Amino acid sequence: MLGIESSCDETAAAVVEDGTRLLATSLVSSAAIQAQYGGVVPEVAAREHAMAILPVVDWVLKEAGLDLADIDAVAVTQGPGLLGSLLVGVTFAKTLGASLHVPVIGVHHLEAHLYANALMAPIEFPALALLVSGGHTSLFYWQGHRDLRLLGETQDDAAGEAFDKAARILHMTYPGGPQIERLARQARKKSFKLPVADMHGRLDFSFSGVKTATAALYREHPDEPEEVAYALQEAVVRALVQTVKRALARYPVGDLYLAGGVTANEAIREAFLHLGAELGIRIHIPPVSYCTDNAAMVASLGYYQWQAGETMGAFEGPKVLFPLGQREGE
Incomplete structure (x- = not known):
């Protein structure tokens, strides 16, 4: 092929x-x-x-x-x-x-x-699948090849879009995701915390608010861009993990597949591997190059x-x- x-x-x-x-x-x-x-x-x-x-x-x-x-x-x-x-x-x-x-x-x-995951090992069905990219953030119940059921999706900005827009706020170049991640690694205090949207039990996502909150935080602390970047990254990770954890309680599968450009983010990868260890499920994430x-x-x-x-x-x-x-x- x-x-x-x-x-x-x-x-x-x-x-x-x-x-x-x-x-x-x-x-x-x-x-x-x-x-x-x-x-x-x-x-x-x-x-x-x-x-x-x-x-x-x-x-x-x-x-x-x-x-x-x-x-x-x-x-x-x-x-x-x-x-x-x-x-x-x-x-x-x-x-x-x-x-x-x-x-x-x-x-x-x-x-x-x-299907970047299929290049690593056969897909195990049924499973949950989280797609996190620059333009999309979606969660699926994956029952078989060509059989995806949408459980939730972003209602405004996608996670990657929030990173890109925040990078511009912090005067960094495109693409923003890798820039935010590099800057967040330099944070030392890690004392700022940004809010994430309350989806009232739904399995949807919303990142427009955290982008606005990032802009406000940066205006208050213009000399601490690395701390602002860390707070943004932590908020995005928290929103993703919380929603997936809620989905796993409703759909008790043994496998969770991640995919999309934003899953190259090390903090996201580590958070979901930790979640897998906590809940006893298999977490599948493609190599960064895929x-x-x-x-x-x-x-x-x-x-x-x-x-x-x-x-x-x-x-x-x-x-x-x-x-x-x-x-x-x-």
Whole structure:
């Protein structure tokens, strides 16, 4: 399975066998270019994808020791994401699939993040799955391949969005998450505590308030940015852990899977490993290199969709808005 990822500012390709064995992977990021603008400029991202996609695919095939004729199917991120970026990847994948006479599978970018875990070991069902990324924070009851039930999601800002916006408040560059984490490591007093939203027992999230509270705290303590960053990170971790702990009480499963770029954060990883030890459940977190956008996860999910007979139609294209999972109880 050849996987292609181009949903935002990273162009990636990978070759995965049987949904679990990674043969080769490569990625080219335009983050350094986007940092000049303080965030991702869609037109710039699309242009960079168009220039990078063919060399990236060519490299992974050579690294895997394969020719195009060895590819059985092509999996590509269909959405959600930036329209121009998605269009480059989907157009390339469909053109390649047509020329090779192989099926093309359009995958959901967020669901693909969960399948970074499948590259480590087979997924154990049923399980809970927490997806924490720059634009999404969602919690699922994962009953089987292609069977996700949405338990809760952010009602405003995602966790990663809170980090990015707080980084701008603290006069740091894009992307904000790694910057907040590095600054938080320098905190010594760790005496500030920021509030997290009370969701009244629901399994949803809200990070808009903590972002506003971060701005207020920084105005009061402009000479202690590292303490402010630590307080923000601690509040985000606390909100995630509290909600997942509440979900585990209602859905007593033995496995919890984490995924998404924000799960590269060391404090989040440590907090959930501690939670697993406390509750006696298995915590699965991909290596940091697989937490952020990559094509191996796309190829892995694509394999399971291919096995289920799910392929893109001739007239299907990118899906900027692409819901994932039916809400539990609906």
